[in-house]
Amino acid sequence: MVIKNNKNKEGLLREFSKGIFRQNPIFVSVLGLCPALAVTTSLENALGMGVAVSFVLVFSNSIISSMRNILPNKIRIPCFIVVIASFVTIVELLMAAFAPLLAKQLGIFVPLIVVNCIIMGRAEAFASRNSVLTSLFDGLGMGLGFTLAISCVALIRQVLGRCGILVMLLPPGALLTLGFLMGGLNLMKKEK
Amino acid sequence: MKDTLRFSSVLFLICFFCATMLAFVHGVTEPKIAEQKRLAQERALKEVLPENASSAEKKQIDEITFYEAKDKSGALIGFCFLAERRGYSSNIKTMVSITPEGKIIKVKVLEQNETPGIGSQITEDKFLGQFLNQRFDTAFDTITGATISSEALINSIKEKAARVLAAANQK
Structure with missing residues (x-):
């Protein structure tokens, strides 16, 4: 029994940590690039966006996973979208009520979380096939991985932008930063 | 079925x-x-609000909303209003205060989402400073490289100031 428990814990930890490194949504799966490119002009925005996406991911993953046995296969996508859109609306309302400045900064990109491929992707590829608890940890890990990744991009852009390289704060800066980061990570992997 | x-x-x-x-x-x-x-x-x-203002009262005349600022003795010392216009990539919203004679007291940008580093210069004191103590119909300078953003802000203020003063004087 003890051994089984340990195994379970390890499994959960694996599901959690894979989102951060092995299957990082931004650098490895290359999903959800729209917010990663658009809101990474400051670290504050990136963190706010990361928390919002993580919240939606955790809840949509748990709810979808708990419904996985009653969802008819043919209409699973509309069901996912209803659940995801509801949680995004909840985040939007909460943000407007408790963090109005952040809500103003992020603007249209909060409602756009609905069409973020990470969330849809995790619902389809993971939550609809795994138990509630593992899906929850998967959501947490993916959310954290996403937050870390866009914070990295935002930090680099903000620092370089402040140093006077204006182009880093404009859209090309986002693409350049992301490209170099991704290239660097792949290079590191190859050399291993 | x-x-x-x-x-x-x-x-x-x-x-x-x-x-x-x-x-x-x-x-x-x-x-x-x-x-x-x-x-x-x-x-x-x-x-x-002007520094010596003690109260601000909301007024609405002919669909134009503004605030009347009064000092302690109840004398009218200025008007405050919201000005808004489409800039380059967003709506630029400003809060402005003017004296009853039409001199601009202060301009504050409330909302804008212009290009960071270029259009966003309209929020800097270097640009906004030129409005202080000038009549609203002065020819203000725009920002090189951010003509659309700065022009939108200037024109929105000029237009709204003229309308607020007209509405206030009509009364």
Whole structure:
């Protein structure tokens, strides 16, 4: 029994940590690039966006996973979208009520979380096939991985932008930063 | 037929569940959001009010809304108003205060989402400083490279100031 428990814990930890490194949504799966490119002009925005996406991911993953046995296969996508859109609306309302400045900064990109491929992707590829608890940890890990990744991009852009390289704060800066980061990570992997 | 019924009932249940949840969250956050909006407006108003103002009263004449600032003795010392116009990539919203003679006291940018580093220079003191103590119909300088953003801000203020003064004098 003890051994089984340990195994379970390890499994959960694996599901959690894979989102951060092995299957990082931004650098490895290359999903959800729209917010990663658009809101990474400051670290504050990136963190706010990361928390919002993580919240939606955790809840949509748990709810979808708990419904996985009653969802008819043919209409699973509309069901996912209803659940995801509801949680995004909840985040939007909460943000407007408790963090109005952040809500103003992020603007249209909060409602756009609905069409973020990470969330849809995790619902389809993971939550609809795994138990509630593992899906929850998967959501947490993916959310954290996403937050870390866009914070990295935002930090680099903000620092370089402040140093006077204006182009880093404009859209090309986002693409350049992301490209170099991704290239660097792949290079590191190859050399291993 | 059987499938159709099953599919629609499942989807209905999910939608019903989500709608209930949303209604609940909306009920909780609605008063808070309204309060935040009011606070934001009040904060902006406070920031542009002339220093010796002790009260600001909301006025609405011919669809033009503005605030009348009065000092302790009740004498009129200025007007505050919101000006808004489409810039390069967003609506630029400013809160402005002017004296009854039309001299600009202060300009504060409330909302803008112009290109960072270029259009966003309209929020800097270097640009906004030129408005201080000038009549609203002075020819103000635009910013090199950010003509559309700065022109939008200048023109929105000029236009609204003229309309507010006209409305206030008419009374």
